[in-house]
Amino acid sequence: MVKQEVKALSGKAAIGGPWSLVDFNGELKTSKDxxxxxxxxxxxxxxxxxxxxxxxxxxxxxxDEIDDNPNVPNLTPLFITVDPDRDTIGAMKEYLKEFSQKVIGFTGTSDQIDNVCKAFRVYYSKGPLxxxxxxxxxxxxxxxLVGPDGNFVQYYGQNVEAPEFTKSVIEKMKTYKPHYDK
Ligand SMILES: [Cu+2]
Structure with missing residues (x-):
């Protein structure tokens, strides 16, 4: 990630927001779920x-670390595809089970994927064949990381290793104050 993106992410403007996508069981889900x-x-x-x-x-x-910790709530991981043409619900299910039974895969129409990527300020671009x-x-x-009120809490880049990541999530959970203003 380039420096500018980091700067943008730490700004005040909201990251995240409402979305609707299809999960890897074929069910339509929204952020509200x-x-x-x-x-x-x-x-x-x-x-x-x-x-x-x-x-x-x-x-x-x-x-797994968070879920094993009795002092904090559980954590649900979502994987949203940026390649909806190839990542069908079947392909997502097959792929994700290699990593964890807990990760929920999401795909959707190009518009649905575009919208959720814009909300999270995720860039994606298909390369040449x-x-x-x-x-x-x-x-x-x-x-x-998104809290129980649906608001963005924190982001973690590729350089953040699992122990540091886990520690930060625990800290965010323990100091969390919800904002139910939406
Ligand atoms: Cu990738």
């Missing part, structure tokens, strides 16, 4: 060669 829960939101795609697998492993580790018709999708690598 997760009110009352702590969630992690990560954007990626199942054909991602190395970054998404690494980030998903990290997320799975953080979530190679000779096999394969392509990669360049995308922002950030995991967002």
């Amino acid at each position: 997760f009110h009352g829960k702590w969630i992690l939101v990560y954007f990626g795609f199942t054909h991602c060669p190395d970054i998404c697998p690494e980030e998903l492993e990290k997320i799975a580790e953080v979530v 190679d000779e096999d018709g394969d392509y990669i999708v360049d995308h922002t690598i950030i995991t967002y």
Whole structure:
């Protein structure tokens, strides 16, 4: 992530907001369905060669640590695809079970994906097709922590390792004050 993006993210303007997507069981879900829960939101795609697998492993580790901690609430991880053409609900389900039974996969129409990416200020761009018709999708690598009121709390970049990440989530949970003003 470039410096400017970090700056933008730490600004006052809201990150996140309402969204509606289709989960990997084929059910239409909205951000409201997760009110009352702590969630992690990560954007990626199942054909991602190395970054998404690494980030998903990290997320799975953080979530297990949090869920094992009796002093804090549980954490629900969401994986939202930036490649809805290839990431069907079946493909998402097959892929995500390799990492954790807890991660919920989301796909949707291009408009739905566009909207949620804009809300979280996630950038994504489909690359050129190679000779096999394969392509990669360049995308922002950030995991967002969203509180039970549905508001964004904190973001974690690729450089944040699982122990530091876990520690921060615990701290955010313990010092949390909800804002039910939406
Ligand atoms: Cu990726």
